[in-house]
Amino acid sequence: MTDDLLGRHRTVLPDWLALYYDEPLEITHGEGRHVWDARGNRYLDFFGGILTTMTAHALPEVAKAVTEQAGRIIHSSTLYLNRPMVDLAERIAKLSGIPDARVFFTTSGTEANDTALLLATTHRRSNTILAMRNSYHGRSFSAVGVTGNRGWSPTSLSPLQTLYVHGGVRTRGPFAHLDDYDFVAACVDDLKDLLGHARPPAALIAEPIQGVGGFTSPPDGLYAAFREVLHERGILWISDEVQTGWGRTGEHFWGWQAHGRSGPPDILTFAKGIGNGMSIGGVVARAEIMNCLDANSISTFGGTQITMAAGLANLTYLLEHDLQGNARRVGGLLIERLRAAAAHVPAVREVRGRGLMIGIELTKPGTDEADPDAASAVLEAARAGGLLIGKGGGHDTSVLRIAPPLSLNVAEAEEGAAILEDALRSIQ
Template structure:
């Protein structure tokens, strides 16, 4: 084992063959499992999780950026247990104190004036709701989205996803137009300075809008999550906003992965592009529930209240998930986890860049705060290498570290630990990842 954290080299743990067979027999073939020999996670504490064989792992993916504060955070588990002991479910047909309490806090934090909050059960549903609101408000089904983007798995969310690997159908209720800008270091503008890059992307947007009419909204992730933690230069969306405002087009900021201080420098990802103020709509999910199913939309009242038909949510705003979200948000703010993400994330990205400097399979280490992407290529090439990513993910798991994948062809590592990550854990994780990267490079170059 490595520092007591993981299974022995050459003997990776796996879920029982029986459980894997049962999984295959009743669940869809397209339901992805990580690792050649998938693991069954049974419990967690802090920044660590354990599998069914008792192996401990340092968790640098947090259930896809969802375990925001820590595994088994006492404040959250206590809030869930106490609320469950009172009442589990009511629906939005009844007044709910936990829902109003959390909505008030999120509305204040959003920066959106006269904000209204609608709770959902996931980020997909949050984005679906935002698209519904924007198209109803603007009376148009035309949407601008970013290339390489991902916004969820529903029919409408897939229809605005600019990443072919996560868009299983070309059918859509929306007419989507894709804009340049989400990937800074690839594409036709990659060689430009930041200022020239922004100017070129704005010119592309202007040209696109000159060939259409009545666009409802732009939906964009400030940092593209599934896209491999890519981001434009700060200020791009502020520049876009000037164009959008002239046309009356709404801006939806998809904060499902970037919200709650994960990027360190800002509480919301949109704040890196705040030249013209907050977005018209903001979507959130994942981290706020710390594992509970919480998502939602924040919008100014004029937009949120535009629906003319009845609409409720059976499970959005559940008393139990609202209690969890409120306890989790309180902990995050009282312990300055945004500041911790900035400090510890800055150290982690420095360590990873130092490692990458001597490796031919690492094209780029990018990100901010505790949202870090490592793009991998074939040795001596600039071609994305999903093979390299698979090798690194497996090698890291063997050494006691869990990381995710994403990006073009699945060739980027996604590093996103809980925001309470300590300096010692960051150093340990960087060391394990360095070993895994070196092992993968040796395997690729020797073969």
């Protein structure tokens, strides 16, 4: 970075604004599943700007839609009728599975979850929220207040009373030794006991697969079992689909569908991938919940014409090219390839995930103690080999996060797995 971009960054931006790598990277352009840095180095991208470049970099269909819309009008606010916003809302309402659905667009997943919490607490007249341990829901005051991961929760002050529930992490905690059936039963019993000691909560907010928490998830059906307990008491279920939505898990279009025997959630939030890099978030809820606010509201930038045009083009491409099916097929090959590679690396505690949402948890060999230094070393080694990945986890950031664009092909999956195998072996 010849103009000392890193120095300029540190001078004018907050110290807590995290940067990857010992020598931070400036990405200048991308195409397909690859990006290039300011020095001309080419990388296979297995993180997509934190699961946001969902289909591909520089996807022509999205670029064309954005360019054409920019030539007409970019923004008008929600005070005026907005055809692209209505078009996208109709499609998302139908895809959500929620009956009589209403859609409200925001600019981020944080804002979407913040809105969902506002709706739930207003509808239920309660500021008590159930959340999962190890969870992450965003950066706003209320979202931080329900985040169950101390590495991403900088304050204990909150407008909400949050009660944390077991179940989001299958292989750690007091129920880890149980089989799936008994694990679910124990978590349900714990939830019932917790509800017996608390004022009636407004809602449970849960990620079907915890993103920042290291791509952890409960056995299928846990949230359906929770839903039965909640429904009896009128407590709402908010499914945070910011990272799991739009077919990334391969097996389902939404993460909640792995827990769907009791039907869709009351509220669903989304963001990240739908815009393929454009700032789109949103909330879907039944009309009675969405319409419970008794004050006026608008969104200056939520649902603006240019982002809606991008979202429509991106969603159309995803559905027409069956990227959910591709995530299932290529993701299945990738996870098995990574498990085979990890079998020879004592530092790997677990390779887990679904579709193109894969986590590799690293610990100090022979223990369950997290090893964030090893995770950082693999991150650096992968970059040196031409691969970009992420990291996270609720136990000191020791999980490698792998989430390529959903158009990843088999050859690229093999290439990325080979680089990762070399990077993992380098820490032994």
